[in-house]
Amino acid sequence: MVLTDTEKTKYQRRGFFVRYGTFSEKECAVFREAAQRVEAQLLEKISDAAAWPITKDYRLDGNRFVDFNHVTVQLEHSSAQDCLRVVEPVNDVDPVFDQLLDDPRLREPMRRLVPSQHLALWTAKLNFKHPKVGSGFGWHQDAPYWIHDCDHVQQLPNVMVLFDDANAGNGCFRVIDGSHKAGCLPGCEDGRQLQGFYTHPDCVDETAQVLIDAPAGSAIFFDPHIVHGSGPNESDNPRRAIIITYQPAGFAALKSGQVREIR
Numbered sequence: 648m649v650l651t652d653t654e655k656t657k658y659q660r661r662g663f664f665v666r667y668g669t670f671s672e673k674e675c676a677v678f679r680e681a682a683q684r685v686e687a688q689l690l691e692k693i694s695d696a697a698a699w700p701i702t703k704d705y706r707l708d709g710n711r712f713v714d715f716n717h718v719t720v721q722l723e724h725s726s727a728q729d730c731l732r733v734v735e736p737v738n739d740v741d742p743v744f745d746q747l748l749d750d751p752r753l754r755e756p757m758r759r760l761v762p763s764q765h766l767a768l769w770t771a772k773l774n775f776k777h778p779k780v781g782s783g784f785g786w787h788q789d790a791p792y793w794i795h796d797c798d799h800v801q802q803l804p805n806v807m808v809l810f811d812d813a814n815a816g817n818g819c820f821r822v823i824d825g826s827h828k829a830g831c832l833p834g835c836e837d838g839r840q841l842q843g844f845y846t847h848p849d850c851v852d853e854t855a856q857v858l859i860d861a862p863a864g865s866a867i868f869f870d871p872h873i874v875h876g877s878g879p880n881e882s883d884n885p886r887r888a889i890i891i892t893y894q895p896a897g898f899a900a901l902k903s904g905q906v907r908e909i910r
């Protein structure tokens with residue numbers, strides 16, 4: 648389970664590496680079922696504000712976000728407001744995802760990537776990407792989102808665990824190979840509310856793009872500075888995944904403000 652030297656070299660040189668077959672089909676089925684449960688519960692809460700008071704209901708660039716305390720729910724973009732796009736931090740919503748944080752298949756490589764003997768959670772996002780309506784993610788780096796909340800952004804490696812087979816058709820994850828080496832790049836200046844979080848097109852070398860076409864159960868480890876994103880889901884198949892971000896032990900998680908040590 649530990650990070651091999653080859654994986655470490657790839658991560659340092661290219662900013663990412665993939666472990667295929669990390670989770671079994673049976674485990675992926677449990678994750679998919681938990682994702683369905685999270686979505687059903689949260690849609691129910693959103694539709695019944697009398698029973699489940701919403702902390703904040705707002706729009707950014709026209710897209711709806713709903714907060715229940717520190718949990719943010721992003722609704723899918725325009726055409727599909729009745730399904731979810733992202734839930735963060737999802738470990739505070741469903742115990743299946745909370746348990747996954749401590750899984751040695753993620754924890755052990757992360758101890759060498761952070762690097763730190765003991766770890767804590769930074770954040771965990773559940774991304775749904777529903778068939779036909781799941782929207783893409785524009786090119787961006789994660790570090791600029793976090794730089795105002797954290798003094799150690801270089802120590803926030805991510806891992807994406809795929810619950811479904813992912814390919815170009817259903818909007819698989821993609822990266823700009825080696826782009827993490829440039830540090831924090833300039834953001835867009837196109838008038839969007841979230842413009843600064845998207846990497847300026849002049850700094851995105853699409854010729855170095857790698858589409859990560861990988862089966863369910865794969866784990867994609869990637870650097871907090873790598874430029875990444877994904878296309879929309881134009882297929883009939885869902886592309887569900889979780890992205891978990893680790894940090895050294897003792898630091899509070901991004902949204903809860905509580906320390907969630909990794910066991």
Ligand SMILES: O=C(O)CCC(=O)C(=O)O
Nearest residue numbers: 774784819820875876877
């Ligand atoms: O789910 C994806 O395809 C990309 C998600 C992403 O880039 C992010 O959450 O930062």
